[in-house]
Amino acid sequence: MRDLLSDDFQQVVADSSMRHRSVLDILTKYQEAVGRVNRAVVKAATSCGCISINAEKPSIPENISLQELPQYMSSHTDGQLCEECRETLESEIGMQLFYLASLCNIFDLNLYDIFLKERKRLDTLGMFNLA
Numbered sequence: 001m002r003d004l005l006s007d008d009f010q011q012v013v014a015d016s017s018m019r020h021r022s023v024l025d026i027l028t029k030y031q032e033a034v035g036r037v038n039r040a041v042v043k044a045a046t047s048c049g050c051i052s053i054n055a056e057k058p059s060i061p062e063n064i065s066l067q068e069l070p071q072y073m074s075s076h077t078d079g080q081l082c083e084e085c086r087e088t089l090e091s092e093i094g095m096q097l098f099y100l101a102s103l104c105n106i107f108d109l110n111l112y113d114i115f116l117k118e119r120k121r122l123d124t125l126g127m128f129n130l131a
Contacts, residue, residue, distance in 0.1 A: 010111050013101040023106050030099035037096055040089045050082040 045053045055076040060069070081089060104111045 007110070007112055009097075010101045010104060013098055014105045017102050017105065021106075023103070026099055026102045026106060030096065030103060033092065033096040033099050036092045037089065040085070040092045044081055044085040044089070048082060048085050050085050051077050051079040053077055 041051075044051050053076055058072050058074065060072045064072070101111055103109075104114070
C-alpha cells in the first residue's frame with residue numbers, strides 16, 4: 001500500500017506551487033533551503049549555545065571489523081536543541097522538503113517511491129553502504 005502521507009504531501013506541494021514551476025527556480029530555492037538548514041544548526045551552536053560542535057578526526061583502531069566501526073564514529077555534537085532552535089530547524093527542513101517535493105513534481109517522480117528504492121538499496125548494502 002502506498003504511503004498516503006507522502007503522496008498527500010507531494011500533492012499539496014503541487015497544488016500550492018503556483019510560483020515554483022521553473023526547474024531553475026526550484027533548484028535555486030532548494031539550494032537556499034539547504035543553506036538555511038545549515039545556518040540553523042550553526043546558529044544553535046554559535047548564537048544560542050544549546051548545542052556545541054566539537055569536530056575532530058576519529059581515532060579508529062587498525063584491526064576492527066565493520067560492525068565495530070560505528071562505536072568509533074561521532075556526530076561531533078554535544079547537548080540538545082532548545083525548543084526555539086528545534087522549531088527553527090524543523091521549519092527549515094520543512095522548506096527543504098517542500099522544494100524537494102517540487103523538484104520531484106517537475107520530473108514526475110514520486111517521493112515515496114524514491115524513499116522505497118533508497119530503503120531497498122540500504123537494506124541490500126547493509127553496513128557496506130559507507131555513504
